[in-house]
Amino acid sequence: MKKYFIFCLIIFLNKPLFSQENIYVKDFIYFWETFRDNYGYFDNRQTDWNKVKEIYLPEAQKIDNRTEFISMLERVIAELYDNHTHLLTNLSSSYRLTPSGLDIWPELENNKYIIKEVRAGSGADFCGIKPGMEIIQINNLEIGEAIMQITGKAINNPGKEVKEWAIRTLLAGNYETKRVLKLSYNGEEFIREPDKDKDTYSYFKYDTNIKSKILENNIGYIIINNSLGDETTVQMFDSVLNSIWNTRALIIDLRETPGGGSSIVARGIMSRFINEPMPYQVHLLPAEEKLTGVKRGWVEYVYPRGIMYDKPLIILVNHWTGSMGEGIAIGFDALNRAEIIGTRMAGLVGAKYDFKLPETGIGVSYSAEKLFHVNGTPRENYVPDILVEPDDKPGDLILETAIKFLNEKIK
Structure with missing residues (x-):
């Protein structure tokens, strides 16, 4: 019995804090290091990339399936609040890409989220959503609460750019939940359902x-x-x-x-x-x-x-x-x-490069090159x-x- 205990203790002491055989840990580290070395816009982000590793590495150590890993990587990418950076795969719970999957363009004005433009021929257009309307709720969640739920944990003092990224992501919606929006206009509140008849992408063929x-x-x-x-x-x-x-x-x-x-x-x-x-x-x-x-x-x-x-x-x-x-x-x-x-x-930043994670084969597209007008103005500005x-x-x-x-x- 004593020999058996010593044998088990030796195995335990020689086991690393996380298993290098965990393909999700390997791929997360590869992902994090690739972005650290190659992402082109860290100087324009309020993101602490070292903190991203501190937050998500322990989570990666517990993951044992591809679906959970994709979901986690989506949340890691959200830390950059960059609509030009995304995975090359998705889940039914994934948010549609912005602006491709978006039909309402809001902006933050005086602490209110005001619709500035509606995509012509979209579900939002057909259900009567118009510029000037204020967004109050998304799927029964107050707008501020909904934004907090998808805002990254490693973003220092999230400002207007972060909040506008979040509201547009929420309004793009995901592939499994139909959007129900509570809006306000001229003192009147009402509900609109832009996905009631069909999915956003179905309007644009x-x-x-x-x-x-x-x-x-x-x-x-x-x-x-x-x-x-x-x-x-x-x-x-x-x-x-x-x-x-x-x-x-x-x-x-x-x-x-x-x-x-x-x-x-x-x-x-x-x-x-x-x-x-x-x-x-x-x-x-x-x-x-x-x-x-x-x-x-x-x-x-x-x-x-x-x-x-x-x-x-x-x-x-x-x-x-x-x-x-x-x-x-x-x-x-x-x-x-x-x-x-x-x-x-749309204000999408940079030229994109792609890479694949070596263990899972998941594709990633990210903003690598900065792009400018010949007069020096960043393209997104x-x-x-x-x-x-x-x-x-x-x-x-x-x-x-x-x-x-x-x-x-x-x-």
């Missing part, structure tokens, strides 16, 4: 990458339907542009491009509007400076392609102009080739030339503003 038409006064109008990640969009754009070549002016609508895309597509579109090589955005890679002490950055150029369309040009943007859509907008501004009209954009604030009246105020501007220019 497109039959073509690009649509076009000719508006009154021979103004061309091209709509890009969330297809900036499809390289065939370049050839389709060429075809559409050729079909409306003889217009007096052109509007390119980027208000339904929340899903990001490829710089090949962005440069392919912009290249039809210049006649000499021109810079359109600046990149900075913080990880290299962190590793070597030497800063690395570069300027990306657009080169002319095909015959140049030289008539007046307008680019329409809104809060669903995301990632590469934002890159095109600041690019046209840098090229001094178009007027940008609309709301502020860009403000359109003509800023439009949507109101609660019928119609398309952003498009109407663009048409009015062009009619004055070409009369």
Whole structure:
């Protein structure tokens, strides 16, 4: 009996505090170190990344299944309050991506969460939600309580940016719970259910990458339907542009491009509007400076392609102009080739890199490169030339503003 006790004691004393055989611990450490060394925006976050490890490593030691691990990693990523950083897999309990899965854009004003824009053609739009309404509750939770529940534990003094990230995440909702919103407007409180008929993503299925038409006064109008990640969009754009070549002016609508895309597509579109090589955005890679002490950055150029369309040009943007859509907008501004009209954009930070966790194979996408307008403005801080604030009246105020501007220019 004594020998048996000594044998068990030896095993216990030689056992590490957590088992290195635990694949979830291994992958968490790999995840944490990859972000520590490569994430591009720690200097813009209020996040204590060392504290993140202190909080979540003990939790990882207790995890014994993939579902729990994915859920934990989602909460770790939430510590960065960065909508451009996410896992490449999800659970039914996962929040939809913002802005792709979001149909209501709120902002914090005087301690109230006010809707600034509603995505056209969405469930929120169809159930009568409008700009100017205040959000009181989400799924029977007071808004402040709901925000506290998803705000990271390692964020120092969560401010406006954190709270707005949280409210937008909550409003995007998850895949298993239909949203029930209590709103207030003009002194009246009421309930709206944007998911009552179908899921958010179901409202946005497109039959073509690009649509076009000719508006009154021979103004061309091209709509890009969330297809900036499809390289065939370049050839389709060429075809559409050729079909409306003889217009007096052109509007390119980027208000339904929340899903990001490829710089090949962005440069392919912009290249039809210049006649000499021109810079359109600046990149900075913080990880290299962190590793070597030497800063690395570069300027990306657009080169002319095909015959140049030289008539007046307008680019329409809104809060669903995301990632590469934002890159095109600041690019046209840098090229001094178009007027940008609309709301502020999605404000997604940086260019993304992807990696896979070695044990579980879970994919991760994160903001690695910082991106800037050629004038030095961070892409996420860009403000359109003509800023439009949507109101609660019928119609398309952003498009109407663009048409009015062009009619004055070409009369």
